Amino acid sequence: xxxxxxxxxxxxxxxxxxxxxxxxxxxxxxxxxxxxxxxxxxxxxxxxxxxxxxxxxxxxxxxxxxxxxxxxxxxxxxxxxxxxxxxxxxxxxxxxxxxxxxxxxxxxxxxxxx
Amino acid sequence: xxxxxxxxxxxxxxxxxxxxxxxxxxxxxxxxxxxxxxxxxxxxxxxxxxxxxxxxxxxxxxxxxxxxxxxxxxxxxxxxxxxxxxxxxxxxxxxxxxxxxxxxxxxxxxxxxx
Numbered sequence: 001x002x003x004x005x006x007x008x009x010x011x012x013x014x015x016x017x018x019x020x021x022x023x024x025x026x027x028x029x030x031x032x033x034x035x036x037x038x039x040x041x042x043x044x045x046x047x048x049x050x051x052x053x054x055x056x057x058x059x060x061x062x063x064x065x066x067x068x069x070x071x072x073x074x075x076x077x078x079x080x081x082x083x084x085x086x087x088x089x090x091x092x093x094x095x096x097x098x099x100x101x102x103x104x105x106x107x108x109x110x111x112x113x114x
Numbered sequence: 115x116x117x118x119x120x121x122x123x124x125x126x127x128x129x130x131x132x133x134x135x136x137x138x139x140x141x142x143x144x145x146x147x148x149x150x151x152x153x154x155x156x157x158x159x160x161x162x163x164x165x166x167x168x169x170x171x172x173x174x175x176x177x178x179x180x181x182x183x184x185x186x187x188x189x190x191x192x193x194x195x196x197x198x199x200x201x202x203x204x205x206x207x208x209x210x211x212x213x214x215x216x217x218x219x220x221x222x223x224x225x226x227x228x
Binding site: 004009032034036042043044045046049090094100101102103104105106107 | 116118145154155156157159162164170204206208210211215216217218219220221222
């Protein structure tokens with residue numbers, strides 16, 4: 001079955017540290033890739049997405065992600081985190097054989113210490 | 115705001131009650147979704163509607179009954195629930211059939227079954 005793995009369930013960083021959250025998926029065909037963020041008490045919102053073209057994607061709030069097809073990965077990065085980045089981050093994949101449905105990772109809770 | 119609203123935001127119900135969750139999207143999308151979000155687990159897709167027709171029912175127990183009267187409204191009718199059904203229920207919408215299939219989420223209904 002198709003799946004999405006987020007290797008870290010919890011990450012704790014200090015402000016100004018660099019961030020990388022891992023995401024791997026198990027589908028060999030064409031994919032659209034997403035990172036969503038859920039701030040405490042708020043709804044899920046799109047952080048960035050890869051649809052086609054440049055595999056390095058830039059999103060809101062200084063986040064970026066790189067699609068590496070050979071590694072089936074779409075890791076999320078930010079060079080310098082802020083306390084306001086404390087949230088839960090979800091990776092999701094839309095495989096080309098699933099029409100418009102998304103397959104989700106379990107999420108990574110990120111806590112930034114001020 | 116994402117253009118997707120959900121009511122109520124919080125619901126406490128006994129196992130013998132009947133209640134309904136409501137979702138409305140103001141984005142002109144043609145696909146709507148119900149998800150169950152539990153701690154430390156991937157989002158569980160429950161139901162998908164495309165142009166008001168149910169296209170997916172991911173082995174959801176019959177105590178959950180969806181209804182989609184038009185492309186803008188989605189309901190989830192609940193009856194004789196179990197305590198393990200306590201979770202955050204999310205509604206989402208997207209424009210199926212084109213683009214990257216980005217989904218837009220409502221704030222969710224926090225359901226507690228006692």
